[in-house]
Amino acid sequence: MAFPSDLEIARGAKLKPIQDIAGEMGLPAHLLEPYGRDVMKVGLGAIDELVDAPRAKYVLVSAITPTPLGEGKTTTTVGLGQGFKHLGHRATVAIRQPSMGPTLGIKGGAAGGGYSQVVPMELLNLHLTGDMHAVTAAHNLLAAMVDNHLHQGNALGLDVGEITWRRVLDMNDRSLRNIVVGLGAKADGVTRQTGFDITAASEVMAALALTTGLADLRERLGRIVVGYTTGGEPVTAEQLDTAGAMTVLLREAIKPNIMQTLENTPVLVHCGPFGNIATGNSSVVADLIGLRTGDYLVTEAGFGADMGAERFFNIKCRVSGEAPDAAVLVATVRALKAHSGKFRIVAGRPLPEDLLAENPDDVHAGAANLRKQIENIRMHGVSPVVAINAFPGDFASEHAVIREIAEEMGARVAVSTHFSDGGAGAVELAEAVAEAAEEKSEFQLLYPSSAPLREKIETIATRVYGADGVSYSPAARRQLDRFERNGFGELPICMAKTHLSISSDPSLLGAPTGWTLPVREVRASVGAGFVYPICGDMRTMPGLGASPAATRIDLDADGEIVGLS
Amino acid sequence: MAFPSDLEIARGAKLKPIQDIAGEMGLPAHLLEPYGRDVMKVGLGAIDELVDAPRAKYVLVSAITPTPLGEGKTTTTVGLGQGFKHLGHRATVAIRQPSMGPTLGIKGGAAGGGYSQVVPMELLNLHLTGDMHAVTAAHNLLAAMVDNHLHQGNALGLDVGEITWRRVLDMNDRSLRNIVVGLGAKADGVTRQTGFDITAASEVMAALALTTGLADLRERLGRIVVGYTTGGEPVTAEQLDTAGAMTVLLREAIKPNIMQTLENTPVLVHCGPFGNIATGNSSVVADLIGLRTGDYLVTEAGFGADMGAERFFNIKCRVSGEAPDAAVLVATVRALKAHSGKFRIVAGRPLPEDLLAENPDDVHAGAANLRKQIENIRMHGVSPVVAINAFPGDFASEHAVIREIAEEMGARVAVSTHFSDGGAGAVELAEAVAEAAEEKSEFQLLYPSSAPLREKIETIATRVYGADGVSYSPAARRQLDRFERNGFGELPICMAKTHLSISSDPSLLGAPTGWTLPVREVRASVGAGFVYPICGDMRTMPGLGASPAATRIDLDADGEIVGLS
CATH class of the missing domain: 3.10.410.10 (Formyltetrahydrofolate synthetase, domain 3)
Incomplete structure (x- = not known):
């Protein structure tokens, strides 16, 4: 029998009423607002109201440098959250909201996979509670105000060639990367070149992810620089009198969303800043709330440890003032083999045959990346745990090599089969993380803010x-x-x-x-x-491929979604 | 004491729990989904499940040709809904969702006014449940698929100069009216001229407003023509394999939103198609549901009776198969005086002094418009009721003239002070409408579909x-x-x-x-x-003025919204 698809597994999930999930987190009912049947928002009042609740151990999930396929970081985050329950612990998971553009493009959704998923996946992957759209609206309001300012006489003296504020849409749309606006007659605005980024790349999204509250957000939005005057002075959203309205547009989006995993582990889904030009981390406020809702908060950072974890430590924790207690490094046999330099992995094409064969030496040959990423965690004073994300075709001999490398580096290590087995497959990992988190935290920032x-x-x-x-x-x-x-x-x-x-x-x-x-x-x-x-070249607006996912997404005769993955 | 602002009145409202409102409408609980505390969505299953409930009288609210200020049609719609309660009747109100662009621009919100408002007005005016954003996403997905089709080789042979599908944003942004996309390198798409409209002008919005269900919507979206081949053949969303994903993006937006008035009258808020290039009417599905939820369904059509009512009759009712039982024509002293041709009314400027003076003759001089609009209602076989929307500075002698004109035409007429007095001020109007609706409906379409x-x-x-x-x-x-x-x-x-x-x-x-x-x-x-x-010139993307509303919208020290009207 073939392994069921993510959508098939998700359809079979027994969801708990979402208010029960929120209740188990200890969140006060008066701060909860339902959005449909299976999602709630929690007000930021929770940060203050839960201040006396015991603080959870703060666990970051990062990874070695991934292949273009990704190494299952979200799946591991979800699986680990589920695994803690099997040890009798209460865990909460914190992840980013996926961007809808790639969901409709090439990538498919970002709800985890197999028996470690956030559900309902179609809500997570499409619209959710509209936070992404609110970011789009706030961002584009500022853009409209910038161009209106030019049109109305440019009292602030903006240099039309030095306007840095673009527009955003949550869509993969390469044609919008470079555009000329303001064509037509005089009443149709000032002609200039600009473009659209995907909403995840919006600075508004990054601000929302890093804010600590509504008043702080208001200030951050006011500080946004939209461009420079001909004299080289920055011009801000505050000077354009737009930060207040932007904040108002975001007053619901600032509240984290509560969902659950297939095994009813609570999940806080909030914000989705880009991983290349922004932090690639879910929100500070979701973590601040999540840290008071159980024994463990498992939070994910995008990309490898040199990227997501470094920013988690030096940007996100700098803002929140919270110190992580352990960091998981997701590693896969295929990624270590890829780091040997012997294979070429391309998204959308089958894996090379010889990469799939049993060959512990190839795993060994890629060890340097794992070693360096362990070191990157440790230089911040945090205990690393290597999570071997097991794939069905893996060989024990290859897992043994990863285990050996990790142990040589003095890191804890565990094989996790959460994709196939759910939380039960992540128990060894959860045990290792629990041990690591017991060590005294010696978290330190890599550099002081005051450094040049x-x-x-x-x-x-x-x-x-x-x-x-x-x-x-x-x-x-x-x-x-x-x-x-x-x-x-x-x-x-x-x-x-x-x-x-x-x-x-x-x-x-x-x-x-x-x-x-x-x-x-x-x-x-x-x-x-x-x-x-x-x-390097940073693409902030993806394109669609020759056969976009959108062409396969539809409703069946019963009105059920098909083609979403 | 000054008359309180709309926001002050709205803040003082005693809202009922929204599930109680839905319960009073007789909507089955299993079809209801809360969105935040004060809004619910109702599933379209209600249309079939309530088929045996008594049918409400179907009342359209239209108007004489308005001045640029508008004559209080939404306010009258809300007030009339409230008025029925004072007569011991159960009424439901159906209105459009306001577009956010104008709310942030010049116009202010569209929740009614005074003591006849839909609340919470800040939810109605900003985002609501995200339907508008879902329309934006579905529309722009199709646009991205069109440009991707060109980029990937244009297998369908689209004529680049004959692409009619533009993009949309719910924003007043004149700079986006005329743009060139696809600049940059070859990987950045095909260069061509296009533009953005406001989301209310999207054909997707119009399709959502006119659909009768999800399967019908799927078909409508598939029929959308995005442009023509070099041979002049239409190319559709179906041919681009995009209609399925668009429908999936709209599967929540197709459900009407339930809110309430200041006096707890149920309100169905759904869709906001433009009044100039589209129907300017709220959705067919909201009306089909609303017709089974009380004694009266009061539904609004945009602009004057020559525009909104004509489309309501000949487009919306043609689709729904429902016949209206009465039509209200909102008239104001100032609009009738304006139709005399003696005054110039400009939005944002004070009214001319002499228009405000008592002068029944000026009202008489503008009577032709009211007469013609009464005739326009009657030629569809529907009983007209003239609602004199009373303003504080009106004179009884001027109201008497309107009454006289209406009665000469054989139309019922009532003065309504719902703005100042809420539903109690609309009792006379509600009585007149109830009488008119008792007459046997002789509704007829103006032309057959088969006519050229x-x-x-x-x-x-x-x-x-x-x-x-x-x-x-x-x-x-x-x-x-x-x-x-x-x-x-x-x-x-x-x-x-x-x-x-x-x-x-x-x-x-x-x-x-x-x-x-x-x-x-x-x-x-x-x-x-x-x-x-x-x-004539139809503007499908508004601009911002010299002092946009967005510059005044902010949060006060308590986190309450200010500046929204």
């Missing part, structure tokens, strides 16, 4: 990425100088680089050394609260 | 608008011929003309005669199900 921007960039590049140093383009140098002058020098760094290598070159696998990080350009998300150096 | 397109256009122009005839541009002639050839000839007509005159010239007040309707262009919303001749 270049020093912060160089610290991340050399210590986390293993680069020899950093080279800046002339433009990047000018931008860094300008940001320091404008008072943005205290912001942390969110490095925009490929997630397919620890380096900035996606073709360099393992743990590359002897290279220099090239910073082509530097941008500032002043409202969200970080500076992001661009190290 | 030109005949339908000419019937509306001559009989409803009072034109001598219709003139077609050469382009309009070609388009009409093409539509007949393509099999779209059976569709009803949705005339796109100004709402500020019964004619196509906004400067012609009263009931103009001796003119010809110029049809410049003809378009087809094949999915929504109508052909729309363009008779």
Whole structure:
């Protein structure tokens, strides 16, 4: 019998009433608002009201550098959350809201998989409670206000060539990357070149993910820089009198969404900032609430540990003031084999035959990446746990190699079969995480906020990425100088680089050394609260493929969704 | 003491639990889904499940040709709904969902006003349950699929110069009216000129408003024409394999939203198609449900009776198969005076001094418009009731003139002070409507679907608008011929003309005669199900003014919204 599809498994789930899930989390009923039958929102009042509840152990789920297929980080996050229940512990899971564009494009949804899923997956993957759309609206309101300001006479003296604020849509739409607006007659606005990004790439999304409350969000939105005057001075959303209305548009979106896993583990779904040019982490407020709702809060960070975990530590925890107690590094046999450099894995194509054969030596050959990512966790004072995300075709001999590498590095390690077995398959992992979290936390930020921007960039590049140093383009140098002058020098760094290598070159696998990080350009998300150096081509608006997922999504004769994965 | 603001009145409202409102409507609990505390959605299963419930009297609220300020149609709709309760009747109100763009722009919200409002007004005016955003997503998915089709090789042979499908956003953003997309490199799509409309102008919105169920919606979306091949053949959403995914994106948006008035009268809020290029009516499904939930269903149609009511009769009722029992014509002293042609009323400027003075003769001088609109109701076999929407500065002598004109025409008439007095002020109106609805309905469509397109256009122009005839541009002639050839000839007509005159010239007040309707262009919303001749400049993407409402909307120190009206 074939293994059932994610959708088939999800359809068979026995969901608990969502108010019961929220009740088990200890959330006060007066802060809960239902959205449909299976989702609730929880008001931010929970942060204060639960301040005396015992604090959960704070567990980050990260990964080694993934292949283009991804290594099952969300699935492991969900599986681990379910696994704790089998040990008699109460756990809550925190994940990002998936972007709808890729769901309709190539990628499929982001609800986990197999017997470790967040349900109902169709709600998670499509619209959910509309938070993503609220971000789109708030972002595009500011864009309309910018162009209206130009149209009405440009009293602030915006340099039309230095407007950095684009528009967003939650859609994979390559044709909108580069556009000219304001064509037509004089009444149709000022002509200029701009473009659309996907909503996940919006600074408003990043601000929402990093805010600690509504008043803080209002301030962050006011600080958003939309462009510069001809004199080089930043112009903000506050100066355009738009931050108040943007905040009003986000007053529901700021509340985390409560869902559940297939095994009724509570899940907080909130925000979905891009992993390349933004933090790739779910929201601070969801974590602050989740930390008071059980014994463990399992939260996920996007991409490998050099990307998501580094930002989790140095941006998200810097804002929240919370220290993680353990970090899981998801590793797979195929990813370690890929880091040997012997195989080429392309999304949408079958895996190479010889990668699927039993070959522990290939796993060994890719060990450097795992070692370096363990080190990256440990340099922040956090206990690493290697989670071997087991695939049906894996060989025990290959798992043994991963175990050996982890143990050589002094890291805990466990094989997890949560995809096939649900929480029961994650019990060994949950035990290892529980042990790691018992160790005294020695969490430390990698750099102080007060360090100059270049020093912060160089610290991340050399210590986390293993680069020899950093080279800046002339433009990047000018931008860094300008940001320091404008008072943005205290912001942390969110490095925009490929997630397919620890380096900035996606073709360099393992743990590359002897290279220099090239910073082509530097941008500032002043409202969200970080500076992001661009190290490579960063695509902020995906396209659709030759056969988009949307062509297969439909309703069957019973009105049930088909084709969503 | 000053009359309190709409927001102050709304804040003081004693809302009933929304499930109690739904319960009073007799809606089965298993079809209800809460969205937050004060809104529910009702599943379309209600149409079948309530088929044996007594049918309500079906009351349309329309108006004489309004001034640019609007004459209080929504306020009257809400007030009348409230008024029935004072007579011991159960009424449900059906209105459109307001577009967020104008709420953030110049217009303010659309929740009614004074003591006749839908509450909570901030939910109605901002996002509501996300239906508008779902329409945006479904619409723009199709746009992305069109441009992706071009990018992937254009197998269907779309003529790039004949693509009619644009993109939409629920935002007032003039800079997006005319744009060039697909700039950049080859990977960034095919370069072509296009633009954005406001979401209310989306054909998807019109289709959602006119559909009778999910399977019907799936078919309508499949029929949407996105453009033409170089050979002149229409290309549809079905051919682009996108209609299924669009329907999936709309599977929650198809369910009407339940809210309440200040006096706890149930309100169905659903869909907001534009009043100029689309029907300007709330949804068929909301009315089909609402007709089984009480003694009266009071439903509103946008603009004057020549526009909204004509489309309500000939498009909406043609689809639903339901016959209205009475139609209210909202009239105001200021609008009748304006139809005298002696005054110039401009939105955002104070009313002319002499318009505010007592002058029954000026009211008399504007009587032709009211007479013609009464006739327009009656030619559909429906009993008209003139509602004099009383303003605080009105004079009894002026109300008496309106009463006299209506009675001369054999129409019922009532003064309504619902704005100041709530439902108690609408009791006289409710009594008149109840009487009118007791008359045997002789509802008839103005033209059969089988008539040729030109005949339908000419019937509306001559009989409803009072034109001598219709003139077609050469382009309009070609388009009409093409539509007949393509099999779209059976569709009803949705005339796109100004709402500020019964004619196509906004400067012609009263009931103009001796003119010809110029049809410049003809378009087809094949999915929504109508052909729309363009008779004048139709703006489908508003702009922001010098001082947009968004600049005044904010949160106060207690987190309460301010500046929303």
